[in-house]
Amino acid sequence: DVARAYPGDIVRVVALANNRGPGGARNAGLDAARGRWIAVLDSDDAVFPGRLAAMIARAESADAQIAVDNLQVVREDGVIEDAMFPRQYLEGLREISLATYIAGNVVFESKFNLGYLKPIFQREFLNENRLRYDEKLRIGEDYILFAGALARGGKCVVEPDIGYAYHIRSGSISRVLELHHVEAMRRADAVFAQTHRMDEAAQAAFARRGRSLRKAASFLSLVQHIKARSPLKAIRTALSDPAAVRHMGMPIAVRLRRMAAQFAVGAGR
Known part of the structure; x- marks a missing residue:
């Protein structure tokens, strides 16, 4: 109802007849999108003002098709924790290769879990490479799409500033x-x-x-x-x-x- 209250040229609501899971919902959004860049925002999270402008500027200046930034961790009780990734670590990365991304998604072993990153993608790049989320996955659908984009030659740059507020929920799919x-x-x-x-x-x-x-x-x-x-x-x-x-x-x-x-x-x- 809140989303539908906005003018249609600002917010477009896409309702699915069946529950297709997180990957299906994201794919519906990808198919409906018309802008140059794609960004995903989970319903219980938030973004900071200026986030997309900073990420797009960094990506376009480097001729990159993907950009990521740092995340602010917010506990279920509202307590704000430290950034998910040390700034020095992200500054040292500068870019993320396929090997780096996969190594950052070794289950229970990666020092920094890169699977939590919230990338933005150049829409034309996704469409040209026919990249979509795997709707059979309830956990890990973001990883497969991101890895697929890197494997298809996508260049990913890193914005070390915090732009995304990640809210921890005890019952969320990604935590169980x-x-x-x-x-x-x-x-x-x-x-x-x-x-x-x-x-x-x-x-x-x-x-x-x-x-x-x-x-x-x-x-x-x-x-x-x-x-x-x-x-x-x-x-x-x-x-x-x-x-x-x-x-x-x-x-x-x-x-x-x-x-x-x-x-x-x-x-x-």
Whole structure:
């Protein structure tokens, strides 16, 4: 209702007949867009005045098709935290390559998770390369589009100033990672590898990301088995991929040992 209250030449509301997920909603916006640049704003986030002007100016001065900036983290209780990325880190990047971006999306391992970046894209570049969001993904759809744009030769520049306010919500999709999300991400990565060319550095980063997704899937399987009180399945999963237990930390390993001991007692050993 608030959006519809604006004049149609300023705000255009696109209503979907069915829930197509975040990727579907974004694709509908891409198809309806007519401007030179595309920017995505999640419903619970905000942007600072002048953000787009600064990013577009930086991108166009460098003949770039993509631009990113820093994010302000706002907790659920309204407390404003530090910037998501140290300014010195973004100033040092200046540009983001495909290898750098993939390396910044190694699950649970990247020092700075570049998947949280909120890029703007040159609309003509997206259309010319037929780039759209993967509607099968509920988490990771932004990563696949961004990586695809870089793989197609898109140049990404970095604006180190804060322009986007990222609000943490405990129940938001991006904060609740489940096994089916990771499995979908692995399938999407497999398709990406088949449809995009990567240099040696990007391939190495891609392999690291693949291993991290495998360990994440094993860890989440462990969690499911523990919650379901299925000790045999939990132990079998841990034995098949012990790196997942080591990587995800000691608390899960301790719980598995306790479950194994309880199972041994129950079995009369």
